[in-house]
Amino acid sequence: MAKIDFGGIIEEVVTRQEFTLDKAREVLKDEVIAVIGYGVQGPAQALNLRDNGFKVIIGQRDGGKSWDKAIADGFVPGETLFPIAEAAAKGTMIKYLLSDAAQMMLWPVIKENLNEGDCLYFSHGFSIVYKEQTKIVPPENVDVILVAPKGSGTNVRRNFLDGSGINSSFAVFQDATGRAMDRCMAMGIAIGSGYLFPTTFQNEVYSDLTGERGVLMGCLAGVMEAQYNLLRKNGHSPSEAFNETVEELTQSLIRLVAENGMDWMFGNCSTTAQRGALDWAPRFRDAVVPVFDQLYESVTSGEETRISLESNSQPDYAEKLQVELDAIKNSEMWRAGAAVRSLRPENQGK
Ligand SMILES: NC(=O)c1ccc[n+]([C@@H]2O[C@H](COP(=O)([O-])OP(=O)(O)OC[C@H]3O[C@@H](n4cnc5c(N)ncnc54)[C@H](O)[C@@H]3O)[C@@H](O)[C@H]2O)c1
Ligand SMILES: CC(C)(O)[C@@H](O)C(=O)O
Ligand SMILES: [Mg+2]
Ligand SMILES: [Mg+2]
Numbered sequence: 001m002a003k004i005d006f007g008g009i010i011e012e013v014v015t016r017q018e019f020t021l022d023k024a025r026e027v028l029k030d031e032v033i034a035v036i037g038y039g040v041q042g043p044a045q046a047l048n049l050r051d052n053g054f055k056v057i058i059g060q061r062d063g064g065k066s067w068d069k070a071i072a073d074g075f076v077p078g079e080t081l082f083p084i085a086e087a088a089a090k091g092t093m094i095k096y097l098l099s100d101a102a103q104m105m106l107w108p109v110i111k112e113n114l115n116e117g118d119c120l121y122f123s124h125g126f127s128i129v130y131k132e133q134t135k136i137v138p139p140e141n142v143d144v145i146l147v148a149p150k151g152s153g154t155n156v157r158r159n160f161l162d163g164s165g166i167n168s169s170f171a172v173f174q175d176a177t178g179r180a181m182d183r184c185m186a187m188g189i190a191i192g193s194g195y196l197f198p199t200t201f202q203n204e205v206y207s208d209l210t211g212e213r214g215v216l217m218g219c220l221a222g223v224m225e226a227q228y229n230l231l232r233k234n235g236h237s238p239s240e241a242f243n244e245t246v247e248e249l250t251q252s253l254i255r256l257v258a259e260n261g262m263d264w265m266f267g268n269c270s271t272t273a274q275r276g277a278l279d280w281a282p283r284f285r286d287a288v289v290p291v292f293d294q295l296y297e298s299v300t301s302g303e304e305t306r307i308s309l310e311s312n313s314q315p316d317y318a319e320k321l322q323v324e325l326d327a328i329k330n331s332e333m334w335r336a337g338a339a340v341r342s343l344r345p346e347n348q349g350k
Helices: 021-027 041-051 064-072 084-090 100-112 153-161 180-190 201-213 218-233 238-260 262-267 271-300 303-312 317-329 332-342
Strands: 002-006 009-015 033-036 056-059 093-096 119-122 143-149 168-174 195-198
Touching: 009 180, 021 180, 033 041, 033 084, 041 056, 041 064, 041 143, 041 153, 056 084, 084 100, 093 100, 100 303, 119 180, 143 180, 143 201, 168 180, 168 201, 180 195, 201 218, 201 271, 201 303, 218 238, 218 271, 218 332, 238 262, 238 332, 262 271, 271 303, 303 317, 317 332
Parallel strands: 033 056, 033 093, 093 119, 119 143, 168 195
Antiparallel strands: 002 009, 009 195, 143 168
16 A cells, blocks of 8 residues: 555545556456445445446336436446345455445344355445444454545536546455455545545544534534624625625635645735635634534534434335425525526526
8 A cells, every 4th residue: 555644644545546447457357346325425436446347237116216317327127236235246356335224124134135255345444333222243254344435426527527537435344255355445546536545443433423413514514604693683795695605615716725735725815815815714713623622522422324314214204304404405405595596607508
């Protein structure tokens, strides 16, 4: 593995130059890769694998949206698209990409269809680490590995198509065949990862649950709403409040952060903005520390898992979720956002 200096700490990563796609093809040449679940990660990883020349079949509940999507993507019922149990039995590498709650519910079906020497693959440490809640304990005669793309499946596919890639973390939980690590790194490269960095199942799930509840999604949504509401309360128009809170971030400033870091973004704003941002950053940082402490505790104690499994196992979870998502979509802030997006030059006339 290549050694890279991450801010003074040396870590090992696997790059595409080092573990080439050809090497991945060699390692996985005899594998039938069964992708179980065709929601968000399933299609992205399955299509990237298929485009890279690997043998891929899909296991999905018969009927319904995801089954139809697999057909629309060129998978053929009875040839490359099967009910879950059948696909799991046919596969030598079983990519368990049902929702985390569905993984718990369908585990008896998967377990029954695992053969000696198979490889059970996850894109999250969730099911294995919280085994007291999920009851997912793989038999000892299979490999258990993880490749977790650090981005939405939508970008796993989009970045593959535009020639870039989403970075993934990887880990081996159980090595029954002596080939688990090779299978794991090969799969990480085969799905189109930009590079791979090592983790453990536990570190992956703790950091992932924290990140998505924190800065990446929950915290982001919360602070945006707080600032928008503040500006509105003080008489600013919806367009002004939205532009100053979201649009400028996504269309301008965060792109500069992505390109060259926070100091580079600061450096491309006025000295007035820099002074204020430098002064206020520590105040915001210190204000949220207690909330982040609570969050990490809730993750490591298994409370976040309990909440997630309980709500996402309800038969009407999808409808209830849609009500909550629609409430965001239909709020003044995000209706203002839709109007602002429609005015982007590239969206004019659409
Ligand atoms: N969504 C992402 O971008 C993303 C990113 C990184 C890791 N992950 C991980 O990848 C895995 C898959 O996540 P996802 O977001 O793609 O899943 P998802 O929520 O899109 O669901 C995947 C599939 O599960 C099926 N499913 C749901 N309930 C079912 C049930 N009761 N019986 C049978 N099938 C059922 C659905 O039909 C769907 O096709 C999870 O472990 C997740 O944490 C997801
Ligand atoms: C895309 C995310 C947020 O990184 C992933 O962790 C998920 O659960 O969907
Ligand atoms: Mg996640
Ligand atoms: Mg994540």
